[in-house]
Amino acid sequence: MEILLILLAALAAVAYFWYASMIGKRNNxxxxxxxxxxxxxxxxxLIPNIxxxxxxxxxxxxxxxxxxTALRESAAQPYNAKDPHAVxxxxxxxxxxxxxxxxxxxxxxxxxxxxxQDNMLQAQRTYxxxxxxxxxxxxxxxxxxxxxxxxxxxxxxxVIAGMAGVRPMPFYEAPATVVEPVNAAxxxx
Amino acid sequence: MSFHAAYRxxxxxxxxxxxxxxxxxxxxxxxTGFQEHYQQHIEPHLWxxxxxxxxxxxxxxxxxxxxxxxxxxxxxxxxxxFFVLGQIGIFLLCLGIFAGLxxxxxxAQHYQRTIKSIIFPAILRYFGEHYTFTERPSFRAEELxxxxxxxxxxxxxxxxxxxxxxxxxxxxxxxSELIDVRRNDKGKRRVTLFKGLFILFSVHKSFQGMTVIRRxxxxxxxxxxxPGHLERVRLEDPQFESTFEVYSNDQIEARYxxxxxxxxxxxxxxxxxxGNSIEASFYDNKLLLKIATRKDWFRSSSVFSPATFHTDMExxxxxxxxxxxxxGILKLxxxxxx
Numbered sequence: 001m002e003i004l005l006i007l008l009a010a011l012a013a014v015a016y017f018w019y020a021s022m023i024g025k026r027n028n029x030x031x032x033x034x035x036x037x038x039x040x041x042x043x044x045x046l047i048p049n050i051x052x053x054x055x056x057x058x059x060x061x062x063x064x065x066x067x068x069t070a071l072r073e074s075a076a077q078p079y080n081a082k083d084p085h086a087v088x089x090x091x092x093x094x095x096x097x098x099x100x101x102x103x104x105x106x107x108x109x110x111x112x113x114x115x116x117q118d119n120m121l122q123a124q125r126t127y128x129x130x131x132x133x134x135x136x137x138x139x140x141x142x143x144x145x146x147x148x149x150x151x152x153x154x155x156x157x158x159v160i161a162g163m164a165g166v167r168p169m170p171f172y173e174a175p176a177t178v179v180e181p182v183n184a185a186x187x188x189x
Numbered sequence: 190m191s192f193h194a195a196y197r198x199x200x201x202x203x204x205x206x207x208x209x210x211x212x213x214x215x216x217x218x219x220x221t222g223f224q225e226h227y228q229q230h231i232e233p234h235l236w237x238x239x240x241x242x243x244x245x246x247x248x249x250x251x252x253x254x255x256x257x258x259x260x261x262x263x264x265x266x267x268x269x270x271f272f273v274l275g276q277i278g279i280f281l282l283c284l285g286i287f288a289g290l291x292x293x294x295x296x297a298q299h300y301q302r303t304i305k306s307i308i309f310p311a312i313l314r315y316f317g318e319h320y321t322f323t324e325r326p327s328f329r330a331e332e333l334x335x336x337x338x339x340x341x342x343x344x345x346x347x348x349x350x351x352x353x354x355x356x357x358x359x360x361x362x363x364x365s366e367l368i369d370v371r372r373n374d375k376g377k378r379r380v381t382l383f384k385g386l387f388i389l390f391s392v393h394k395s396f397q398g399m400t401v402i403r404r405x406x407x408x409x410x411x412x413x414x415x416p417g418h419l420e421r422v423r424l425e426d427p428q429f430e431s432t433f434e435v436y437s438n439d440q441i442e443a444r445y446x447x448x449x450x451x452x453x454x455x456x457x458x459x460x461x462x463x464g465n466s467i468e469a470s471f472y473d474n475k476l477l478l479k480i481a482t483r484k485d486w487f488r489s490s491s492v493f494s495p496a497t498f499h500t501d502m503e504x505x506x507x508x509x510x511x512x513x514x515x516x517g518i519l520k521l522x523x524x525x526x527x
Contacts, residue, residue, distance in 0.1 A: 032441075139425065143423055
């Protein structure tokens with residue numbers, strides 16, 4: 001009888017520490033996600049400044065600038081960090097914005113007067129710096145999510161995760177437009 | 190000083206004497222503009238140093254002759270001590286012989302130090318007027334303790350400290366040896382913990398925290414050598430992960446500094462130094478590289494060679510070029526995100 005009680009107590013202790021470890025891993029992943037959000041916020045704050053500088057030179061790119069403004073507002077919407085689908089949508093929205101800004105920066109190259117403006121150069125440097133920080137934050141997020149998902153998906157972790165309501169989180173994945181192979185024949189004609 | 194060199198010196202053979210200024214070698218001429226720099230800053234010293242070299246050899250010969258004359262008496266005294274004191278006598282005899290030989294070698298050491306204090310700075314000024322060279326620096330390894338790369342040591346030796354800048358990157362080089370003195374029943378034993386170069390670079394990326402890149406010392410070794418409050422950082426490059434252990438107080442900043450391309454470049458750097466172990470630390474807005482190497486860097490030419498300084502110039506120029514490669518390989522001079 002005593003042995004049984006000891007075994008049960010040991011099992012309960014193991015289950016508790018496993019649960020605590022899982023919660024810790026989820027919190028690490030959430031912390032990493034907030035690291036991304038901090039950088040996304042910094043990037044979002046830069047966008048109006050960049051668009052204002054570019055506006056008087058890039059009148060023909062009005063549609064692109066309006067797209068960027070709309071995507072910026074969409075990416076800044078609050079979301080439930082514990083809902084994997086909401087996180088996935090949030091990251092996808094941020095990536096769409098990044099793709100549009102990338103397109104915008106390429107178009108800036110067609111306007112030499114704008115390209116050589118000191119304030120535009122400074123804005124681009126600051127933007128690049130934020131992108132580097134964002135890239136680092138994404139890598140950390142993916143690393144934390146790997147650890148969490150391994151704990152949640154491998155038996156018996158999946159049992160404890162199910163009871164505790166801990167779900168796998170989505171990885172940051174590059175958008176489809178980025179991973180498509182480049183068709184050199186198409187480009188070179 | 191080899192036995193052969195000492196024997197020749199004893200016989201009054203001072204070797205080849207500088208009779209005319211030889212042309213620079215192809216290796217040296219490959220450095221653009223060095224010919225003009227040499228003619229302006231180094232060539233004027235040649236004859237003065239050749240004279241000093243001849244005087245040094247003469248003093249060394251005199252001392253060798255005195256030592257040779259004293260040697261029979263030293264040996265007899267040693268034998269007597271051996272019969273009286275036993276093995277201590279042999280030890281005292283050996284000590285006497287080494288002391289005598291060192292006394293004979295001292296003038297050569299002084300000559301080589303003079304080359305390092307006058308010629309080496311003149312060579313280094315080819316890279317920029319701001320370059321400094323200190324043969325015996327007052328540097329202390331404790332200054333680098335915040336990097337978490339310095340082991341606990343009992344003794345330290347430093348030499349050949351160089352400061353300057355290359356392509357806008359400030360560079361500070363010190364050749365160092367850190368020694369642990371271990372005591373056991375048999376007495377004291379000196380163990381070299383580290384011999385090689387410490388190189389400090391300025392970094393154009395600003396960062397607040399610290400990130401340490403150490404050699405992977407196995408599962409158990411890593412547990413015991415983990416720097417206090419720093420967290421383990423797991424990175425994506427499998428080869429990098431198997432070679433190094435990374436610790437940081439900021440997971441995101443560590444990845445900001447250690448981009449995937451930077452990790453690849455750090456691995457490539459090991460090849461430049463022929464597989465010698467490299468460790469690094471980003472702290473206090475600096476990058477410290479710790480390169481373990483048995484090679485004696487920045488060695489001056491022998492007193493037995495004519496004072497042309499060709500060997501010294503080749504040594505300094507090629508060794509600095511190797512160290513500058515670090516800046517190129519790690520792209521420390523470019524604002525591209527490392």
